[in-house]
Every structure is written in structure tokens, then in C-alpha cells.
Amino acid sequence: MFQQSLYLSQNNHTLHIRNINTSTNGIPVLMFHGSIENGKIFYTESGKGFACYLAEQGFDVYVVDFRGRGASTPVINGDSNFGQHETIVQDIPALIEYVYGLTKQPMHVVCHSWGGVLFGSALARFPALLPHIRAQVCFGTKRRVTVWNMERFLKVSLVWSLFTPLVTKRTGYLNAVKFGIGSDNETHQSILESLDWIKSSKWIDPIDNFDYGQAAKEIEWPQSWHITGVKDFALGHAQDVKLFINESCKHAARFSNLSKKAGYKVDYDHINILTHPDAPKDHFPEIVDWLKQH
DSSP states (O other), X not given: OEEEEEEEEETTEEEEEEEEESOTTSOEEEEEOOTTOOGGGSOOTXXXXXXXXXXXXXXXXXXXXXXXXXXXXXXXOTTOOOOHHHIIIIIHHHHHHHHHHHHSSOEEEEXXXXXXXXXXXXXXXXXXXXXXXXXXXXXXXXSOOOOOSXXXXXXXXXXXXXXXXXXXXXXXXXXXXTTTSOSSOEEHHHHHHHHHHHHOSOOBOTTTOOBHHHHHTTSOOOEEEEEEETTXXXXXXXXXXXXXXXXXXGGGEEEEEEOTTTTOSSOOOTTHHHHOTTGGGTTHHHHHHHHHHX
């Protein structure tokens, strides 16, 4: 298996893309991570993870570190003044065009958590990108959080909605590793923008009022598979994943909630749906077969 780091320069920052493959002739797959994480949710340098599994199956994989995360530079710090708006409007379109320019063929897109919301927003806003996309797979992707349980109270209401805005207002950014709540930093602006969407039934950009909800109804979405785990109680609960399907790609979507009861080896949660050692023998092969059909 071959791995290399690629870099896309964008004005005053550089985006890191990890290219993983066993053949450069494979169908490209572009992967987007979620909040307070980076591309390592999909791969390790030793060859583990869903990105490496896809590469072993012949796909040409490109794993993104969003602006300031992972090996993208400069790293997020107290002076970082960008939010998810810049990711949607600038970075994701540039990344899609970059991979298309390298491979000269349409790509699959795989997202984890909030990465699926950012990617979906970019597609709705820039329908010219659609011919570059074959299909999308989203793990635990929700825009709104409407479910109520103890995990939602702790992780969303207490930590994300109350603790992180207070901390980042003072420091300018969230050091998620320091506080033990994630694997990478997040800007104050990104947190504020995400909170606006988590709480609202309206999918509208808080920066320029672009109506993503309306735009989503006017495009023909690529075939989509939204997957979550039965033990994902708050960050990608089935109820909220279905809400996002209904406001985006409902006519082109398949939905799965992975559990032992449904025939899988594990009752999966928000993270181990990608990292569990049983995943390559469980749902990963099913996803590969689905991707190959599209």
C-alpha cells in the first residue's frame, strides 16, 4: 500500500490531503472528517482504517485535513478567525476540483459526522460540483440534534453548547485534546456557526443567509448511504440522521442503523463505526460493494 501527503495552497493556508492507494487507476474517493477531529479518523500510517481498507480494494483514496486541522497549516490557534462558512464556500469546492484535476474522473465522497453536513452544504450551494460526484457515504451525519437523553445532555447541551463557547470566547479556539473531548482543535467561529444549525430547523448560512434548505430541494442529489450505529445516542442518533436525509437527499438515500439485532457483529457508536477491529469484516465489505455498484 502506498501513502503520500499532498498539499493544496489556498491564500494564507495550506490543506493537507493524504493519498492512499494500491493503484493510481482506481476510482477516486474523497474523505471529509467531522468537528474536533482530523483525517486520522479514516486511516493510520500502519495501514488500518476505512481509507486503507478502500485502498486495498482498489480505490484511489484522498483523505482531507480541514483548514488548521491535522497536517494542514497554520494550525488552529487563538488568532484563527474562520469558521465553517469558509470550509463550505472555499475549501470543499477547491478540494473536489483538485482531486478531479488529478484523477480526471468523478469521485465517491465519504464523510464522518459534521463533515457530511459541510459537504452537503457545498453540494447544495454549488450544483456545478455534482457531475464530479458518483455517490456519497455518510457515517453518523446529522445537522440538527433533536433527540433527548443523558448523552445528548452531557455532550451537546452541556459541553458543546455551554462549555465550548465560553472557553473559546476567552481563548479564541478550542483545544479539544487538552480537554479530552476530541482529537483536534476547533475555532470559536466554527463552534458558533455549528450551534446555530444544531438548534435551528432552518438550514441557513449565518454569515450571508444563503438558504441551503431551499437549494437542497432544487438539485438532483447523488446516490447516498447514511449509516449510523445503534449506540450513537447523540452525535449521530438515527432520529437526527433521518432528519438530515429528509432535508437533503431523501429521494436518493439509503439508511442503515448498525446493530447486532440487524445482523452486524457490534452495536456500533459514533466513533467505532469507523475504528472497531471488526468493521473490516462486518460493514466495510458491504459498503465497498455498494460503491462499486455506483
